[in-house]
Amino acid sequence: MGGKWMEISKDQLKKYAGLLEDWIPKGASIAIALRGEYVYYVAGNQDLQLQRGQKVKEGSIAEIVMQTCCRTEGVVEDKILNVPYYGIAYPIDILGETGALVVILPPNYSLVHQTPYRFLTGKQEEEWRPIPIEKIAYMESLQKKTWFYAGKEPYKTNIPLKELQQRLPESFLRIHRSYIVNVSFIDRIIRDFSSNLLVLLQDGTELPVSQTYTADIRNALGF
Template identity: 45%
Template sequence: MESNVVRQFSQFIEDWIPKEASIAIAAGDQYISYIPGNHDIRIHQGQSIPSGSITERVYLHKKKVESLVDKSVFGVPYYGVGYPIEDPELGFQGALTVILPPEYSQEKLKPFSFIVGRRDEVWIPIPVEDIIYIESHQKKTIFYTKDGHYSSKFPLKTLEYRLPDYFIRIHRSFIVNISSINQISRDMASNLEVQLKHLDQRLTISQSHVLKVRNALGF
């Protein structure tokens, strides 16, 4: 599990970790690593996973879980965001939990209902439901609709957390509107790929996102 944890943890750090956060990694029935941040709930390596914790909920549901946890669990309240650690061949391996101050639950931003897109020197508000997919290319963010493509000032790592639940990240470079998926099939190299409605476009699902996509779409 160690190499898989390092790979997923590094990718996660790159995408999104607030400076005040503590990080707990669990495998089996205990925590195997803990990195304290400004909000430290004092987990120690080898500690058993307590009932009511975010980590326990990830184990139960095997998917991302986020919630406010009161002080009865660790003696300190926290807002936790837990992610399953999965291996493409071995399946569920453990959990990574981001531990934040409890007030974070009140600061969470609402999903975008529209994104302002730029085309030439014109800026147009585009309802998010009209977006087919979003791409990161050469440090630029581009989103596509039936009427054309637009650039956005937001990086994919921001949009991933500000878009409604019917958007899913399938690759480090792609976020897709699930309702715009026509079908999912395999390419010549047996990689899963998404065929989109309205566009003559196929997008590869990266190996690191396959399990998340399968779990989200139920196949």
């Protein structure tokens, strides 16, 4: 990276972080990234041990914000420290360039502070449609992309299943690493030839239940 960010003092960067101080929970960590590396970091209770000059990871919320100039958030697995955290990142302008201001919180923050989704906006070709959450039959993770289905129509979303699961109403159940199903659309549950559970939806769709989630399904549906 060039020396441009070196012209920004720590006090100046602190002012950017101070933009959110009215609502940032006590104990949150704050990071600022610019030109592909972190230029500011103040550790809170969820300390990721970031260093000034450390490279921003590919696919991280900081990188996504700098590329899209849009706010993003979600639960993130830190592969270096093996510690999950909840991150919220905002695009900010620093000396005419787009940087990312990242707020780092405990991984259960979204469960406590966020309301369930009322709708999801899905993409079909070059159109985006908001779909009421109660009309969605199931959700699927396929080839690193997330899809949801309403009236058998597929819609693509950028929200991963892990994040969706945390903000869905109680009528949605995780049944597999790749599937979340709306109980309202279940017709019946049967066993396949290997005695594993299969969820059959009202439209004829068959979804497998993995062993990991079998007990959860039984407890939730009482059988």
